[in-house]
Amino acid sequence: MTRRPTHPGAVFLEDVMKPLNLSVTDAARMLGVSRKALSEFVNEKASLSPEMAIRISKATNTSVESWMNMQQKLTLWNARMNEPDNVIPFPLARAKEG
Amino acid sequence: MTRRPTHPGAVFLEDVMKPLNLSVTDAARMLGVSRKALSEFVNEKASLSPEMAIRISKATNTSVESWMNMQQKLTLWNARMNEPDNVIPFPLARAKEG
């Protein structure tokens, strides 16, 4: 994967909120989170927390996993930006000798 | 899923470290983390961080995703323990009217 994965917040905004004509204020109320929390999420300032994923899943009747997977790909992509280089490969597991 | 998913640390201990006869001390050295960090991970006191996942993946030549997925299932399972109840379902998306 070479291109930065889409932020789940962007997807939520484009594919859920906009089609339903939901304002950040209203959606936040319905999700049961603060307007700030949702705003930061849809503006990609915060990542998707497991709790937020559950809320979205309950509100939109979609699978939690689908949302979590989006975040995981992003998290992994970001983490790979700072790959550790001081990792020593484990000795290869071999067929038992003797 | 009704049973608590296996902690990735337990898998790492059983399926990787033990077969290779690696001590926590040695494995920690090779992974480039502190003994404490690895100990807590394999003893299920800490969850798998993305960075640790990358280290394990590099050291064992396995996919980062497989480890991350284990953690995600656990994380989700735990999160569902405290499901929020103040979520208001979004109005159903309908075929455009008018």
Next chain:
DNA sequence: GACACGTGTAACGTTACGGGTTACAATATT
């Protein structure tokens, strides 16, 4: 022009958590 809304965000505080270091007691291993 005045006012209501929705919005992004700064400031501030709280809570949670991964990770490092150091140190100690308990338990192998040799």
Next chain:
DNA sequence: AATATTGTAACCCGTAACGTTACACGTGTC
């Protein structure tokens, strides 16, 4: 007996999500 390994407590950091409050900036309405 001497050495190695281990789990973990204590303590310090940095990061991050979330809440509340408050401000400035549109935009639309009367």
